Amino acid sequence: MARSYLDWNATTPLRPEARAAMIEAMDVVGNPSSVHSEGRAAKALMERARNQVAAALGAEGQDVIFTSGATEAAALALAGREVHCAGVEHDAVRSWCVEDLPVDRKGRITVTDPANSALQLANSETGVVQEMPEGLYLSDLTQGFGKIPFAFNWLGTTCGIVSAHKLGGPKGVGALIVKRGTDIAAQLKGGGQEMGRRAGTENLIGIAGFGAAAEAASRDLEGGIWREIEKLRNILENAIADRASETIFVGNESRRLSNTSCFITPGWKGETQVMQMDLGGFAVSAGSACSSGKVKSSAALVAMGFSETEAGSALRVSLGPQSREEDVMRFAEHWLKCEAKHRARRG
Template structure:
């Protein structure tokens, strides 16, 4: 039987709209920095995509800076002008942790120039974390306060309503391949009056915030994909995905009383299930399900293939042994009820065999 893809939080299949936009862009020969007709044609594709991204995330087009992905966008945290200290939420993605100068449990009060970095939706559990409310112009963080807020909206875009303007954030990061765009292109959303040094220096492209010739083909694909993703959100596609996730979780609960559905009682994005079965390593589950024709993961896909106990789950209070026994199932609009019922049947069979071997 054909394989079933259940790892959309790692990357979503390329949308037909993105593919068409990229093919069209391949025939545009000009450099978007050139002033002749060919250059203006390439520039028009970039600016069209900039407007599409701005419309989708609720910001001004001038606040959209195209990058190679969310990780590059997160490097703005290493900019001295965005604060002396970067305070990172415990459940944040590694792309944010890599930029941190301290973590939330290491805060010192009244420090100067803090930036709070956090994810809006966790990639492993799907749990949504709302940003704090400002108090006297600053973001309260434990015993300290932050001057700026950066939101990682990578897993949220196109799946739940979001607008940069009403979130109150100063910066946000996203990447195209999570909502059906191509890999290798993303964006930094940055408040237009926020003073930072460029992500890279050179020719001054991207309004001077990120030099280097723009990836016109990738940017065109990202713009088309995010526009299509917003149409899906508005039409209720993700409501159907949530129903599929609930069917899957009901089946798992019936098959295994010991399996924990991490974050089940929390607000979550509609497509994500984190299944933690103590004593059954996540790595083993992933390999078994892969051989059976299912693509799932044992956590974030951005750790260079490393499989280890989930830092996110340990931050939630699970011990290291149990945190290594979770898998993530993340659905997409193309999945069907047959897909999730087949997953439950096969996963249950693998679990029963694991039990028999462990007896």
């Protein structure tokens, strides 16, 4: 059976550029903290990657703190602080915050105290993109990085978090981006790596892959690839909307990531849809991959005002550079056949 991967917001295939950079890094013997030639070679490789990530983000190299992923980056920025957020934030941010920022049915969040608030640039489940208020403390840039143009230095945000595997890099590496002069207390203490803000020998192989992936993703963005992907997303939604009148497309009245479609068919459980699509050869999601295996409604959709039943009936399709029109059309046909059977059983 031919399979189509339509879950790019969960994770992305490893880019060839990242794979090549990681293989190169495997042959580098030195510890980046050592002062001999081998250590300096490792350090140079790491700093090249740091500058690649910074350039793609519109930041400076010294602003980038490498971590094990966006989850650790969020913890590093938020531990010990009282920060406010909305219920649509990823659990990696939401679990540290006071969840009291209002969000409307279109996924738009109201921030009244930016200096003490966290606000995602783009939502992983709905794709809704937020307007960044000046002086915001933290923004989860993970889903927007490489998909929409922005520069950290222009956002007016104190901290940002990103993850390599969302843009074609390896899993297990990410970064916290910090505005110059911000006091960040190390959560991992020891050898003083990452300018004293994150101790532990750096994951040189992963970091090298991250840098190469960030650079390649930036080229794709400048080349307009996501405009082409948006056309595919619209083809998919139009095909479904024409024949499934009860289905609700979440966030489609707001600015969204060009690759993301989240739609609700009330009463048809998202987990059931995921399994039926998987049997048909399609990898999709019922929500954030970090919440997989948990049979519960989407907290993000509930926060937006959808009922528990509606939130539990959502499916997310997220496309990427390797997605093709035949993928989305085959998916739409399979989904519509399954949806018709669901309606027939329901009577």
